[in-house]
Amino acid sequence: MFSLNYVRAKSLKHAAELLAQNPEAKLLAGGMTLLPTLKQRLARPSHLVDIAAIGALRAIRPSKGKLSIGAGVRHYEVASSPIVRQAIPALACLAGLIGDPQVRNMGTIGGSLANNDPAADYPAAALALNATIVTDRRRVKAGDYFQGLFATALEEGEIITRVLFPLPKQAAYEKFPHPASGYAMAGVFVAVTARGVRVAVTGAGPGVFRWNAAERALGRSLSPDAVAKLSLPADEMNEDIHASREYRANLVNVMTRRAVAKL
Amino acid sequence: MARIKLTVNGVRHSRDVEDRTLLVDLIRDELGLTGTHIGCDTTQCGCCTVHMNGRAVKSCTILAAQANGADILTIEGLAKDGELHPVQQAFTDCHALQCGFCTPGMIMAVVGLLKDNPRPSDEDIYHGLEGNLCRCTGYINIVKAVKQAAAQGADGH
Numbered sequence: 003m004f005s006l007n008y009v010r011a012k013s014l015k016h017a018a019e020l021l022a023q024n025p026e027a028k029l030l031a032g033g034m035t036l037l038p039t040l041k042q043r044l045a046r047p048s049h050l051v052d053i054a055a056i057g058a059l060r061a062i063r064p065s066k067g068k069l070s071i072g073a074g075v076r077h078y079e080v081a082s083s084p085i086v087r088q089a090i091p092a093l094a095c096l097a098g099l100i101g102d103p104q105v106r107n108m109g110t111i112g113g114s115l116a117n118n119d120p121a122a123d124y125p126a127a128a129l130a131l132n133a134t135i136v137t138d139r140r141r142v143k144a145g146d147y148f149q150g151l152f153a154t155a156l157e158e159g160e161i162i163t164r165v166l167f168p169l170p171k172q173a174a175y176e177k178f179p180h181p182a183s184g185y186a187m188a189g190v191f192v193a194v195t196a197r198g199v200r201v202a203v204t205g206a207g208p209g210v211f212r213w214n215a216a217e218r219a220l221g222r223s224l225s226p227d228a229v230a231k232l233s234l235p236a237d238e239m240n241e242d243i244h245a246s247r248e249y250r251a252n253l254v255n256v257m258t259r260r261a262v263a264k265l
Numbered sequence: 266m267a268r269i270k271l272t273v274n275g276v277r278h279s280r281d282v283e284d285r286t287l288l289v290d291l292i293r294d295e296l297g298l299t300g301t302h303i304g305c306d307t308t309q310c311g312c313c314t315v316h317m318n319g320r321a322v323k324s325c326t327i328l329a330a331q332a333n334g335a336d337i338l339t340i341e342g343l344a345k346d347g348e349l350h351p352v353q354q355a356f357t358d359c360h361a362l363q364c365g366f367c368t369p370g371m372i373m374a375v376v377g378l379l380k381d382n383p384r385p386s387d388e389d390i391y392h393g394l395e396g397n398l399c400r401c402t403g404y405i406n407i408v409k410a411v412k413q414a415a416a417q418g419a420d421g422h
Contacts, residue, residue, distance in 0.1 A: 008267060008284040008330040030331075037326045038308055040285075050284075052331060078320070082381075102396025103377060104311060107320040108327070182309075184395065 003040045007049045014058055014138055014161060020051045021159040027051050029161065031074055032108040034101065035117050059112065059163060062086060069093075069169060073112025073162040078103070080111060090131070092173035092191070096123050099177060101184050112162040115147075118154050118209065120240070121185035125210035127167075127175065130191035130202035134166040141166075150209040170195050174264040176257045177205065180244060187245055188253035192261040194224065201258060206239050206250045216258055226259035269333050273298065274342025280329075288332050289313045289324035292339060300340040300369045304398070311397030314370035314377075315339045321377030323396070340369035343376070351419035352376050352410070361410035363401035371397050375411050379419055385411065 008030075011017035021027050027049035030036055039045050053059060059074030062083050069089045071080060080086050081098035100106055100114075100123050114124040115135060128135070128144040135142045138161045147155045156162070170193040177189030186205030190213075193200045199220040201213045219228045234254055239247040270279045273296060280295045292298050292315065304312030306325050313325040316338040343350035349357065352375050362368045371394070378385060378393035385393060390411050399407060 003285045005283070006285055008328060010330075010333070033328070033331065034308065034326065037328070041306070050328075054331070102311070103374065103393055104314055104321050104323045104396040105308065107322050107377075 003037075004043060004046045006040075006047055008052065009049055010052045010055060012056075014053075014056060014163065017051050017053050017056065017161060018138055018159065020049065021161075024049045024051075025158075029053055029116070031110040031113040032076060033113075034105050034109040035113065035119065053161070054110070061164075064089065065166060067169065069167040070164050071111055071167070072164045073115075074110050075112075077101070077106035077109050077111070077114075081106065089169055090167060090173060092170075092175050092193075093127050093131070093167065096127050096175040096191070099123060099175075099179070099184070111165060115165065116154065116156060116162055118148060118152050119185070120151050120207070120209050121180075121187070121189075121205040123175070123177065123186060123189055123204060126186075126189050126191040126202045126204040128165065128202075129210050129212060130193040130200045131167045131170060131173065132193075132195065132200065133168070135162055136164045136166060137162050145212075148210050153209070168195065172265045174261040176260040176264065178253050178257055188250055188257050190254060190257040190261050192220070192258065192265065194265065199224065203254050206234075206254050208240065213254065213258070220262065224262065224265070226262045229255060229258050229262070267330050267333070269329050271332050271335050271337055273337045274339060282329050284328070284330055286329045287325055288315070288317075288327040288329045288337075291329040291332075292324060292337070298339050298341050302366060302369055304366065304370070304400075309398065310367065310370070310400075311374055312367050312370040314373040314397065316373060316377065319380075321374050321396075338373075340373060343372070350376070351417055352379070352414045355410040355414035355417070355419070356407075359406045359410040359413055361403065361406040363399075363403045367397060367399045367401075371399065371407060375407075375414065376419075378411070379415060383418070384415055 028047035030050040030052045059072040061072045077097045086094045172194040175191045177186040188206040189204040201216045204210045234251040236247040236251040239250040241247045302312040304310035308326040
């Protein structure tokens with residue numbers, strides 16, 4: 003890792019000031035993606051601004067009929083929170099499938115959403131549940147927030163503070179994890195909301211996306227059979243040494259059916 | 266440089282280290298506690314697992330500065346008054362090691378697992394040890410040891 007300066011931010015305001023003063027600074031929360039990136043010398047920030055200790059980012063609470071999760075909340079806290087388990091059990095279940103226990107003890111929801119890895123789990127939940135990403139400047143709907151491979155609507159120096167999840171009537175997440183990394187080769191989050199069914203897919207394409215055809219089919223009939231004959235265009239899927247485009251397209255269908263069966 | 270103050274196995278330490286220093290390097294090189302191993306250095310193998318403020322973490326993927334003020338428990342801090350921790354004893358009884366390289370991290374992960382789930386099923390054990398690799402593939406006896414420790418009421422404390 004290149005030499006750098008570590009600073010522990012005392013407050014959100016302090017963190018924003020540090021970012022403004024140091025254009026090459028990066029935020030550090032759990033560090034589960036950032037530190038491996040630094041160790042490979044793929045990034046060279048002048049400063050790491052550690053926001054993990056900021057109390058304002060650490061709350062899980064109900065908020066006007068929605069569930070509010072602070073950006074600094076760790077995956078194991080979401081997985082084990084009685085509030086999350088009661089409000090959106092599928093979200094707690096998803097958090098318990100990220101990485102491994104040691105990673106879940108450090109990694110945060112804000113870090114995952116800011117990074118927007120195309121195979122990360124949280125983006126699928128945020129998009130399917132129509133979450134709102136709250137920052138220190140504004141609120142952004144998940145549909146506008148995710149902008150493809152590692153790209154988001156976040157501006158320079160903008161800090162995610164919390165995520166607001168509307169409560170679904172029912173929801174379920176199923177993923178086919180890569181056997182070594184645990185990242186989704188295909189992960190599908192199905193949410194049944196008052197405004198219809200939303201299906202968000204991670205791991206299979208260049209970024210999280212909604213599978214509109216499946217949403218329409220499930221809107222007519224909420225059963226695994228409703229999507230059995232649907233197929234995604236394989237040319238829009240990722241291809242690598244682990245799986246072909248066609249295999250990933252098929253996995254999305256299978257994961258969707260499994261998720262619907264779990265509702 | 267940063268002045269890092271932390272408690273390791275109940276003993277308070279203070280060290281000046283470079284900001285980019287990893288927690289595992291502080292533990293091994295500065296404090297001389299070499300029971301915590303560096304296996305892969307890429308957050309995959311879990312050999313470097315220690316507890317930070319009561320939670321199992323991979324010390325190769327945490328800066329020493331992030332642990333400033335923290336309470337750290339390493340493999341050297343498990344045995345009390347010359348008596349092995351029940352999880353260490355179970356690993357001995359069940360021969361849950363071959364070359365032994367992964368053992369300290371594996372034991373720290375098991376202690377963390379039993380803390381959250383004192384009566385894990387086989388599935389819970391597999392899922393709970395996903396962050397630890399045994400290069401000898403000696404998993405059968407490791408799972409056996411976890412079950413023995415759980416049966417004897419080792420709740421991870």
